[in-house]
Amino acid sequence: MIKRLSGFLIQWRVAVVALLAVVTVVLGYFALGLEVKTTFSDLQPANHPYVQINEKYKTTFGGANVVTLMVQVDKGDIFRRDILEIVQRITKDLQYIDAVNQFQITSLASKKIKNVQASTEGIESLPLMWPDLPSSDQEIEVLREAAISNPMVYGQYVSKDLSAALITVDFIDRLIDYDKVYPQIQEIINEVEVDGVEVKVVGQPILAGLIINYLPETLKIVGMIIGVIALLLLVTEGTLRGMLLPLLSGGVTGVWVMGVITLMGINLDPLAIVITFLIAARAVSHTIQLNSAFDDERRSGGLNSRDAARLALRKLFRPGLLGLATDAGAMLVVALTPIPLLQKASLIGAMWVGAMVIGTLVMVPVALSWVRADSEHRLVDLRVNTAVSAFLRLCTRLTTNRASASAVLIVAVVLLAVSGFFAKDITVGDANPGSPILWPDSEYNRSDASINSRFPGSDRMFVVIEGEEPDALKRPEVLDNIMQYQQYMENLEGVGGTQSLVDVIRPVNMVLHEGNPRFFKTGDNALVNGEFLFFALAGSDPGDIARFSDIKYQNGAVQLSFRDHQGDTIRTAIQASKDFAAANPVDGVEYRLAGGLIGVLAAANEVIFSGQIQSIALALLVLFFFCALAYRSSQAGLFFLPLVVLSNTVTFSFMSWQGISLNVNTLPVAALGIGLGVDYAFYITDRIRESFHKDGDVREAIAFALSTAGRAVIVTAATMIASVVLWYFFSSLRFQAEMGLLIALWMSVSAISALVVIPSMVYLLRPRFIFGAVRKGEDYSADSAGTGAAYAVQGRA
Structure with a gap:
């Protein structure tokens, strides 16, 4: 089949190229409309119970797109008219931002923040600083005392050292556009900042906006890396053809995929751009292998370009297709993780790798068939080949000696x-702590640390208390249980504070008893608690109590503030909540976890944690299946597994050492690494097999494979490693830098393993799928006879 296919493609090469050109132009037109943006819903595993709770209650108790702003003074405190004016102005201006939930803007200047007072005229519940600012020093002092005496304000929206005020705002998830929200908030901040005053801001919309804001820088780095790859290919290959064909293959297949996903309505996440280099590396690798095989056939066999291209395609089609099938299978395994971002990345990766079957294995040999030997000259000759040949001779000696090969395997x-x-x-x-996407010293992470040092925390989670009937939350035993839960959670490291309906009721009870601290508690029965709530909410607008309870007091929420969203912090809090609910049941109510950003992250972490072993196991199963199918031997399926496991464990141990976590952004890289770790080995193994069945000499076969496919492995690995590490030195996004290092590490381990571990295993184990009888249909015909010995001689020369 491969023989007929190669002959057909070369015979009809003009029609093939014309067809590919038309497809490229059409899909390239659609690719121009590709959306590069972050969609928050892509991060959520839709069927997870935490996400379902978040979706059900986010409009009242607050969603995951909360932005926290802190107004901080360098000297003194915030209780000055000019500072209070800034707090008020920000609070008002936030109402006009796109997709804002106007009922979820809370600050010292909002109507939600109230103070309950008792006097001879009765009970009053009045906003602290709404609608007007205090007009005199005396009124400012009254405001200061009211804020300090109110537990819903002091430490929550005014720092305990009085040097900062907090403003929180939530957005409607289905309407939010990070590309619009981020600059709008930034404009508000720029308009109010003056000497001696800083406004710090954090939150998911800000983080997503920053990533989009860095997109021009990312594209510049992409251009720089492409330039470096081109230069390195020119140095190592020496010809324009050796430089341009790998870039053309990666570029054309990339255009096809971008056009297709645009037609499908799929957006490209900015953080996924670095992953595209990992995929594009496959096109570069396969193209260099085809280039190398083409040169070998033309030089040693005395063939013309058409026959050399046809024969190169015949010999490398199986290992090339096997490598691409393994890559695609490993990527598709990620789609089993029910997180839309991972499923999109999986689909894009699998389609791109699939496109390489045409854009690399077909297009490159067809292009090579037009190469004229008399018109092609080496443009660069830096004796790179001499150094590469010396290294490959060392690998040959190392892997064709029983003692040294055994040492390699040990x-x-x-x-x-x-x-x-x-x-x-x-x-x-x-x-x-902070965002792993940005560097620790970034403005965002420094703002996050500053806010968390003065307030309970910028990251929020709500736990729902669902009642079976209205007024369930007024019952004393329910309120006592909620209070115990709050105290229990506040003792956990990472949890900065909690708020609930209990914190609304207790101050009212104390005020009604002339400020006696003994009465800082909830009422003795549901009727009394209802009265306390009536006093607290007198004159309030609908929705002012919404972050703690619905209007029927049937379903409520405990709001928890976190100082970080590390995986261990989230897991500890979730488990503690489950343990408390199980150990302290209350008739008629049930604790339901969990909403807010922390709840959504907890859901994603649980899905990844439960599915990572399954994903790796399935990816290895895919590898086993394709290898066994390609070589018609289960032994072949097992032979390559240790190599893949080695490259992955080395990379995972590096991630553990460097504090690089496994999350929705890094998981696609980890999955693609399953296929990346074995591609090089396929080419080495197939060339060993080819040479052995011609000459019958194991040492000569290994020397032949290393001097041909091995050289292409070195060129590919060196080129991609030297280029992707540029992310580390030039990117403002820590994620891109770390992924660049991971890709470089993966390629290094894979290349070294393919050059020394695989040949050592072949030499010592003599697997049947390599050294067994030639199967019917395999063709090592006379047109290439003797090339194994010829290359073996070249490898020793």
Whole structure:
């Protein structure tokens, strides 16, 4: 079949190229409309119970797109008219931002923040600083005392040292456009900042907006990396053809996929751009292998370009297709994780790898068939080939000696065991405070640390208390249970504070008893608690109590503030909530977890944690299946597994050491690494097999494979490694830098394993699928006879 296919493609090469050109132009037109943006719903595993709770109650208790702003003074406190004016202005201006939930803007200047007072005229519940600012020093002092004496304000919206005020705002998830919200908030901040006053801001919309804001920088780095790849290919290959064909293959297949996903209405997440280099590396790798095989056939066999291209395609089609099938299968496994972002990344990756079957395995040999030997000259000759040949001769000596080959395998087993031991400690969810997407010293992470040092925390989670009937939340035993839950959770590290209906009722009871602290508690029965709530909400607008209870007092929420969203912090809080609810049941109500950003992250972490072993196991199963199918041997399926496991355990142990966690952004890279770790080995193994069945000499076969496919492995790995590490030095996004390092590490381990571990295994184990009888249909015909010996001689030369 491969023989007929190669002959057909070369015979009808003009029609093939014309067809590919038309497809590229059409899909390229649609690719121009590709949307590069972040969609928050893509991060949520839709069927997870936490996400369902968040979706059900987010409009009242607050969603995951909360933005926190802190107005901080350098000297003195915020109780000055000019500072209070800034707080008021920000609070008002936030109402006009796109997709804002106007009922979820809370600050010292909002109507929601009230103070309950008792006097001879009765009970009053009045906003602290709404609608007007205090007009005199005396009124400012009254405001200061009211804020300090109100537990819903002091430490919550005014820092305990009085140097900062907090403003929180929530957005409607289905309407929010981060590309619009971020600059609008930034404009508000720029208009109010003056000397001696800082406004710090954090939250998911701000983080997503920053990522989009860095897109021009990212595209500049992309252009720089493409330039470096082109230069390195020119240096290593020496010809324009050697430089342009790999770039053309990666570019054309990328255009096809971008056009298709645009037609499908799929957006590209900005953070996924770095992953595209991992996928594009496959096109570069396969193209270099085809280029190398083409040169080998034309030089040693004396063939013309058409025959050399046809024969190169015949010999490399199976390992190339096997490598691409493994890559695509490993990516599709990620789609089983029910998180839309991962499913989109999986689909894009699988389609791109699939496109390479045409854009690389077909287009490149067809293009090579037009190469004229008499018109092609080396443009660069830096004696790179001399150094590469010397290294490959060293690999040959190392892997064709029983003692040294055994030593190689022993080192590989030890490395596998050690890296596997440390890889088990990899963190699921964020591993460090702040955002792992940005550098620790970024303005966002410094703002996050500053806010969390003065307030309970910028990250929120709500736990719902669902009642079976109206007024369930007024019952004393329910309120006591909620209070105990709050005290229990506030003792956990990472939880900065909690708020609930209890915190609304207790101050009213104390005020009614002339400020006696003994009465800072809830009422003795539901009727009394209802009266307290009536006093607290007198003159309030509908929705002012919404973040703690619905209007029937049947379903309520405990709002928890977190100082970080590390994976361990979230898991501890979720488990503690489950343990408390199980140990302290109350008739008629049920605790339901969990909403807000922390709830959504908890859902994603749980899905990833439960599915990571399954995903890796399925990816390895895919590898086994395709290898066994391609070589018609279950032994072949098992042969390559240790290599893949080694490259993955080494990378995971590096992630654990460097504090790089496994989350929705890094998981696609980890999955694609399953296929990445074995591509090089397929080419080495197939060339060993080809040479052995011609010459019958194991040492000569290994020398032939390393001097041909091995050279292409070195060129590919060196080119991609040297280019992707540029992310680390030039990107303002820590995620891109770390993924660049991971890709470089993966390629390094994979390349070294393919050059020394695989040949050592072949030499010592003599697997039947390599050294067994030639199967019917396989063709090592006379048109290439003797090339194994010829290349073996070249490898030793």
